[in-house]
Amino acid sequence: MKLASLADGRDGKLVVVSRDLKQAAAVPKIAGTLQQAMDDWDEKASRLNEVYELLNRGEWPDAFGLEPEQCGAPxxxxxxxxxxxxxxxxxxxxxxxxxxxxxxxxxxxxxxxxxxxxxxxxxxxxxxxxxxxxxxxxxxxxxxxxxxxxxxxxxxxxxxxxxxxxxxxxxxxxxxxxxxxxxxxxxxxxxxxxxxxxxxxxxxxxxxxxxxxxxxxxxxxxxxxxxxxxxxxxxxxxxxxxxxxxxxxxxxxxxxxxxxxxxxxxxxxxxxxxxxxxxxxxxxxxxxxxxxxxxxxxxxxxxxxxxxxxxxxxxxxxxxxxxxxxxxx
The missing domain is CATH 3.90.850.10 (Fumarylacetoacetase-like, C-terminal domain)
Known part of the structure; x- marks a missing residue:
C-alpha cells in the first residue's frame, strides 16, 4: 500500500496513492491525516488497503491525478x-x-x-x-x-x-x-x-x-x-x-x-x-x-x-x- 499527504493545513490531507504513483484517492471517512491512521493502524490499514486495491484496478470512482508538488511531508x-x-x-x-x-x-x-x-x-x-x-x-x-x-x-x-x-x-x-x-x-x-x-x-x-x-x-x-x-x-x-x-x-x-x-x-x-x-x-x-x-x-x-x-x-x-x-x- 502507498499513502501520501496533500499539502493542506498543518497536518496535511491523507490520500491513498496508486502503485505507479499517478493516481490518488482521498479517504476522509477512514482517516483525515496520516497521523490519524497511525494512531489506529491495525483497524485503519485494512480499510485503506481496500481502497488501494480498487485504485490500482481503476475502480475507485473519485480518483484524481497526483503530482509531487501537491504533496507535503507524509x-x-x-x-x-x-x-x-x-x-x-x-x-x-x-x-x-x-x-x-x-x-x-x-x-x-x-x-x-x-x-x-x-x-x-x-x-x-x-x-x-x-x-x-x-x-x-x-x-x-x-x-x-x-x-x-x-x-x-x-x-x-x-x-x-x-x-x-x-x-x-x-x-x-x-x-x-x-x-x-x-x-x-x-x-x-x-x-x-x-x-x-x-x-x-x-x-x-x-x-x-x-x-x-x-x-x-x-x-x-x-x-x-x-x-x-x-x-x-x-x-x-x-x-x-x-x-x-x-x-x-x-x-x-x-x-x-x-x-x-x-x-x-x-x-x-x-x-x-x-x-x-x-x-x-x-x-x-x-x-x-x-x-x-x-x-x-x-x-x-x-x-x-x-x-x-x-x-x-x-x-x-x-x-x-x-x-x-x-x-x-
Missing amino acids: LPRAFQWLDGSAYVNHVELVRKARGAEMPENFWTDPLMYQGVSDNLLGPCDDVHVASEDWGIDFEAEVVVLTDDVPMGVSPEQAASHIKLLTLVNDVSLRNLIPAELGKGFGFLQSKPASAFAPVVVTPDELGDAWQDNKVHLPLRVELNNELFGQPNCGVDMTFDFARLISHAAMTRHLGAGTLLGSGTISNTDRSSGSCCLAEQRMLEIIEAGEAQTPFLRFGDHVRIEMLDAKGKSVFGAIDQRICQYEADA
Whole structure:
C-alpha cells in the first residue's frame, strides 16, 4: 500500500496513492491525516488497503491525478523524529579524515539523535538557509514509521512495529556541527528541518527487496542533474531497523507515527559514490590532503529517489533547491 499527504493545513490531507504513483484517492471517512491512521493502524490499514486495491484496478470512482508538488511531508509535523547512524563505515571514514580513532563500541551500540519534527519539509519544498558559510549538505536516507512501540522492546519484537517506509534528505549544516558537539550536548542549530519523499509504503510493496529489516535497493542522489551516488541501502548496514527501534525504545515508549532514519547510506565499496557531500570530501582529504568538493550553494538542485528492480520509482522523488533565507522585516 502507498499513502501520501496533500499539502493542506498543518497536518496535511491523507490520500491513498496508486502503485505507479499517478493516481490518488482521498479517504476522509477512514482517516483525515496520516497521523490519524497511525494512531489506529491495525483497524485503519485494512480499510485503506481496500481502497488501494480498487485504485490500482481503476475502480475507485473519485480518483484524481497526483503530482509531487501537491504533496507535503507524509507527516508534516510529527511527534518524534529520530535519526540513527546505521552505516558505521561512514562514521569511521569521517573520523579517520580528521585523525580521530573510532571507539570500538560504535560497532555494537548505535548512534542516534532526536531532530526537529514540528515543521517537516515536503518533497519539492526549497531548503532555506541563511548562510552558505554554514556548510550546507544533503544526507540521503531511508526512514521507517512505527505504530506504538512499548519501552524495552527487543529487536525481534521491534520488527513487527515497522509499518511504513519512505526517504529523507536529512539536511546538515556541517560547519556548525563541530562547535555543537564540542559542547557535549548534541545537535540543534546544525540540524534544520529535513525533507521527505512524497509517498510512504508498506514493507510488502518492496517485495524481495525488504529482507532482514533492511531495504536492499540503491538510493540514487543527483546534484545539479548529475549522478552523485547510488550506494545500496542493504549493504554495510551495521544496525537494521529493528535494532534501531529497540535502541530508541530502551528507556521510553515510542508513539505511533514515530519517524526513525537509517543515517546516511554508505558502502565500503566507494565505486557507487556517496549519499552526502561530507563523505566525498573526507575521501578527498584522505587521498589528496584536502577537500575539493564544495558544500551546497544557493541555487543548487538536489534529487533523491529509489528505483525498484524494474526501474520504477518506489516513493517518488525528493526534488528541491537550496535557497537563501531572508527573515521578514
